[in-house]
Structures are given as structure tokens and as C-alpha cells.
Amino acid sequence: MLNPYGTMTESPDRAVRCVANVIAIAVAMGIGGFALVGAVRLVAYWREPRVDLHGPPIATSSVTESGKELRFAVASMVSAETAFSTYRRLVQKVCRAVGRDDVFVLRPSYADVRSALERGEIDVAIVCTGTYLHSLASGRLKLLVQPAFEEGLEYRCLVIVPARSEVRSLEDLRGKTFAFTDRESHTGHVVACVSLKDKGLGPRTFFSRAIFTGSHDRSVQAVAASVVDAAAVDSLVLESMQREDPRLRERVRVIWSSEPFGPPPVVVPTGIDPQLEESLRQAFLSLHEEPGGRDMLANLGIQRFVLPKVELYEGATIMFRRFKAEEADTWP
Numbered sequence: 110m111l112n113p114y115g116t117m118t119e120s121p122d123r124a125v126r127c128v129a130n131v132i133a134i135a136v137a138m139g140i141g142g143f144a145l146v147g148a149v150r151l152v153a154y155w156r157e158p159r160v161d162l163h164g165p166p167i168a169t170s171s172v173t174e175s176g177k178e179l180r181f182a183v184a185s186m187v188s189a190e191t192a193f194s195t196y197r198r199l200v201q202k203v204c205r206a207v208g209r210d211d212v213f214v215l216r217p218s219y220a221d222v223r224s225a226l227e228r229g230e231i232d233v234a235i236v237c238t239g240t241y242l243h244s245l246a247s248g249r250l251k252l253l254v255q256p257a258f259e260e261g262l263e264y265r266c267l268v269i270v271p272a273r274s275e276v277r278s279l280e281d282l283r284g285k286t287f288a289f290t291d292r293e294s295h296t297g298h299v300v301a302c303v304s305l306k307d308k309g310l311g312p313r314t315f316f317s318r319a320i321f322t323g324s325h326d327r328s329v330q331a332v333a334a335s336v337v338d339a340a341a342v343d344s345l346v347l348e349s350m351q352r353e354d355p356r357l358r359e360r361v362r363v364i365w366s367s368e369p370f371g372p373p374p375v376v377v378p379t380g381i382d383p384q385l386e387e388s389l390r391q392a393f394l395s396l397h398e399e400p401g402g403r404d405m406l407a408n409l410g411i412q413r414f415v416l417p418k419v420e421l422y423e424g425a426t427i428m429f430r431r432f433k434a435e436e437a438d439t440w441p
Contacts, residue, residue: 179209182234184222185291186373187346188324189215196235198405199396203233206392206399207385217323219243219293226250226378233377233389238264238422239295241374242429248379252417253386254393255374258345259410265344266300266367271335272360279308279365285338287316288328289441294343295425297325299432300367301341302440312441319441326350333360345410371421375414390416 181200183192192215204211214231216222219240225231227249244250258264270276276285290297298321302312312319320337322328325346331337344366351357375393377386396402397413406413432440 177208177210178212179204179207180212180214180230180232182214182216182222182225182231182236184219184234184236184240184373185215185217185324186237186294186343187326189217191324191326195409199409202396202399202402202405203389203392206395207388219291223250223293226376229378229380231378232381232385233375235373235375237291237294237296237373238371238425239291239293239297239299239429241376241422242295242426243293244376245426250376251379252419253375253377253390254414255417255421256372256409256411257413257415258372259407259412262345262348262410263369264296264372265369266296266304266341267344267347267363268301268339268341268365269329269332269347269361269363270339271332272362274338274362276339276364279305279310281364282339283310283315284317286318286320287441288331288337288340289319289321290325290328290340290342291321291323294325295370295429296343296367297328297341298440299429300370303428303432304365304367306435306439311439313439316441329357329361333357339364349410368424370425371418371423374417 181204183196183200185192187195193213197213200211200213214222214225214234216225219237220243222231222234222236223240223244226234226236227244227247233253241250241252268279268282276282289301292298305312305315322331322340325343328337328340328342329347329350332340347361347363377389393414394416397406
């Protein structure tokens with residue numbers, strides 16, 4: 110079963126992936142070191158989407174020149190293997206609806222996805238709210254649709270600690286090790302930094318060490334394994350992981366929660382062909398009416414996709430502007 114921003118419960122290698130993610134975090138903290146170099150392109154068995162993990166730059170400058178392929182990206186809110194297992198059916202259905210061959214694009218950071226979108230190298234993407242906010246300055250991305258989640262699910266920043274930790278508040282984290290997700294992540298970086306600043310706690314000097322794990326699931330795993338003392342994570346990812354593995358509720362504990370924000374949207378480049386844009390919009394809006402579509406979306410914690418409501422992003426926009434107004438050396 111798929112969960113919102115989560116993994117497949119029947120996947121036999123979930124434990125291996127968790128260990129690999131924790132090792133990757135340990136490497137980031139300097140506990141060990143290795144490098145994986147080179148571009149990777151995978152063609153999965155049966156009729157899986159072609160996966161572009163880090164292919165060469167696409168030469169086209171406009172999405173209208175992309176031919177019969179639809180380059181569909183999912184930002185690294187979760188690790189690459191999790192993103193693929195979670196979203197591959199959705200990618201296939203949308204691409205089939207618009208009559209394009211599916212190319213599943215994964216990049217190592219939010220900024221990589223945003224930059225590729227702004228250059229017209231990606232046709233459509235599910236991104237973090239923070240990625241959308243970072244794009245406002247360039248004006249090169251626009252909202253296409255947004256998810257309407259199942260009742261009870263909200264998009265918030267949570268600060269979590271190991272269940273046995275003595276930490277009870279943000280103030281107790283002074284001198285601790287802390288995991289952020291990505292520098293462009295709203296719930297995994299921006300919200301935590303601004304909230305600490307509001308309490309008079311300088312985020313850059315408050316922690317003994319701060320790292321960036323690259324995805325929310327890795328941050329959760331780092332806390333659960335006590336690799337770090339605390340982390341800022343997406344509430345949707347944590348809920349998904351706890352639903353998949355209830356034992357995780359006994360390993361991590363929430364000490365702080367933000368207000369809810371507008372959900373991670375689906376965006377397209379402003380230079381997209383208008384006909385393709387409308388076809389994509391209708392494909393997303395009708396997914397819940399397609400055979401098997403409602404169940405697929407329910408497994409993602411989504412009721413349906415709806416037209417974007419810009420006002421839902423006002424709170425996040427205000428916080429993001431405060432974040433950008435500070436000097437760069439204020440933040441980790």
C-alpha cells in the first residue's frame with residue numbers, strides 16, 4: 110500500500126533502504142565517507158516509467174520541443190527510491206492521459222528540480238511548497254493544480270526527537286545536533302529557522318551541528334536511529350511512515366508543530382505549450398474519476414486534485430519573505 114509521500118508496505122527491501130539512508134546521513138555528518146559518481150538512467154521491468162535520475166542536460170529551451178515524452182519530476186521530499194515506488198502509477202496515468210511517453214525525473218535537491226523546470230527541461234512536477242515559493246522571484250513557474258488531502262491530514266512542520274530524549278521544547282535543543290531536509294524545503298528548513306529566530310534562538314549558532322539529509326524520510330530515520338538529536342520534518346511524511354510502521358510511533362516524538370500551510374503543489378513552466386498545460390490540468394482534475402484512480406489517490410492520502418487556491422499559500426509566503434529578508438549567514 111502506498112502512503113502520502115511514503116513507501117510501499119509490501120516492498121521487501123524497505124529495511125535495506127532505511128539502513129542505506131541512515132548510512133548516508135552518517136556520511137553527511139563525517140562519520141564515514143564515500144562517493145557515488147556518474148549519471149544513472151534506469152529502465153524498469155514491464156512498462157515502468159523511464160527513470161531519469163541524473164541524465165545530461167536536455168538541449169531544448171522550451172517544453173513545446175520535447176516531442177512525445179512527458180518529463181514528470183517529483184522533488185526530493187522523500188528519497189529517490191521512495192519517490193519512484195510511491196508515484197510511478199500516478200506518473201503513468203497522467204502521461205497516458207495526455208498521450209505522452211512517461212519519463213520519471215528525479216534530482217538530488219529541490220534546487221535542481223526548480224532550475225530544470227525554469228529552464229524548460231521538465232514539463233510538470235510535484236514540488237515542495239518551498240520550491241514554489243523560491244520560484245516566485247523568477248516568475249518562471251506557475252501553479253497547475255494542488256492536492257486535496259484526506260480528512261485529518263495537514264501539511265505542517267514538525268520538530269521530532271528520539272522517543273527517549275529528555276528534550277521537551279525547542280529551547281532544550283541548544284547545543285544538540287539537528288537535521289534539516291533541504292535548503293529550499295519549507296517544512297524541512299524555512300519554518301524551523303524562522304520559528305527559532307522568533308524565540309531569539311539564532312539557528313546558525315544554536316545547534317552544535319546541523320546537517321541536511323536531502324529528504325524527510327531520511328531525517329525521520331536519522332532521529333529514530335539517534336544519529337541526530339532532532340529534525341524538522343513534513344507532517345505528511347511522518348504520518349505516512351508511522352502508518353506503514355506503527356513501531357515508529359514508539360521511536361520518535363513530536364515536540365513542536367507549526368501552523369498548517371498550503372500543500373505541495375503541481376507546477377509547470379510558464380513557457381509550457383497552452384494545449385499541453387490544459388491537457389495536464391484536466392488529467393489531474395479527473396484522476397479520481399479514472400478506473401482505479403480513486404484507490405490510487407487514497408493510497409497517497411489524496412481525495413482528488415483541485416484547482417490551485419493561491420490564498421492558501423499566503424502564510425507560507427509571508428514566512429518565506431521573512432526568511433529571505435535576513436542576511437544569508439543568519440541561517441544554517
